[in-house]
Amino acid sequence: MLHVELIQNEWSAAQQRVVARLTLNGSGVHVDPADDDHWTVLALRPFVDPITGTEVRAEDEPDRFLRGLHHHLNGDYVFATEAHEEGECEFEIGTVVPLKVTGVGEPAPAHHSHAV
Secondary structure, eight states: OOEEEEEEEEGGGTEEEEEEEEEEETTEEEEEESSOTHHHHHHTOOEEOTTTOOEEOTTTOHHHHHHHHHHHSBOSSEEEOOOBOGGGOOOOTTOEEEOEEETTTEEEOSOOOOOO
């Protein structure tokens, strides 16, 4: 099934954690949070498509919402991966991955977005 992961960057702990998975199913977008509903509320917030200027809502356009979420939810604290199929998935909900240090001592994410 097509899905995205929500990844939380825990900079002080030098790690990333998979905090939720959003899956496209027959009735829309289903959220599996790692621990609480905080991630559900955050993940399902509507966003404005930067190209069309229209609001995209999970309940109205689940496929478009899921495929565009990584453009909208891409901050330093939490980000969404690109939409991908189950077989292309590297991490399970709750997985913790250490951040790697690169170049001038800045941490670099160990988890990268999946290609569409």
